Amino acid sequence: MKRIDALKRIYKLLDSKLIITNMGAVAAELYSLGHKKNFFYLEHSMGLASSVGLGIALSKPDINVIVLDGDGSVLMNLGTFSTIARYNPKNLTHIIFDNESLLSVGGFPTATSTGTNLKNIALSSGIKFAYETKDIDEFESLFEKNINIDNASVIVSKVEAKGPEKFTMDLGLIENKIEFKRHINSLKEN
């Protein structure tokens, strides 16, 4: 499975949700499908996409929050599973595209290439619903199912170590933050 193809499968389902991505390939590929004002891309702060997503999910409990993350980032902040499990926000779905590689900085292998299993770490951290899949149809159905359950969930999607042709995005970090924050505020008013 290629990450870009997996993103294409769920892209049409993202409109009513808040999307947080980690830095690098995930951000660039989601952006390449068409930026929307409910997308917030971390440009660095590696490992913190799920923590930012948790902060949003706890402060906006009625809106679905989707974190699009990578194995290298999650390995830098494994404590995030424990903290998410402790609060178990039902509106948080943590998707990890695991390509077993630090692709955006040169393709170096990560610990998931040598046996670390993020789904099992999530389960052992107390996350009640965690899955791993290599199949794009199964990924799509896991996504559709888990955004509507009454628990936080983790979906590890094993993908090929292939990234976008270019990583540049014509969107400033401050601009992205202001637009995203304003979008959330507008949801509150409705």
Next chain:
Amino acid sequence: MKEWVKIIINSLKEHDISVISYIPDISIDNITKEIESDNYFTVIPATREEECIGIASGSYISGVNAAIFMQSSGFGNCINALASLNIPARIPIPMFINLRGEIGEFNIAQVTMGRSTKPILDLLNIPHITLDSEINLQKNVSGNIKLCYANRSPLALCLTPLLHGGKIA
């Protein structure tokens, strides 16, 4: 409730700061236990201070102001998060940092990070104030938090043993 605790809690409420992410520590237990028992606050302990930065940033972006409590050692754990998220994206977070390595310190391993905290804050261009007395504390805390949000910059409020009595060894 100690006066300084009351002043800080009132300042948090005055600025609609209702989410507190923190790493527990006995020196600041005087204030964090009051915050935990106050229904106004949503308290989110994390495993590492970087996570607190992420959680508080997400909360702010979604329209709910958030502050952090941690030790100076924990500040060392979140330098890159501040430098790569809060500063470039202009996400304001008041950070209450308990300074170790001050008077009465008993642990050699806490001294270097404690003493390096303010110079590092200066290098990051993050404003900081030192809270070591109840004199002018309300104006100092409340006024600087207001400025923090106006300027959309993180703020460090450094607590010392002169204010809270220090760590019981």
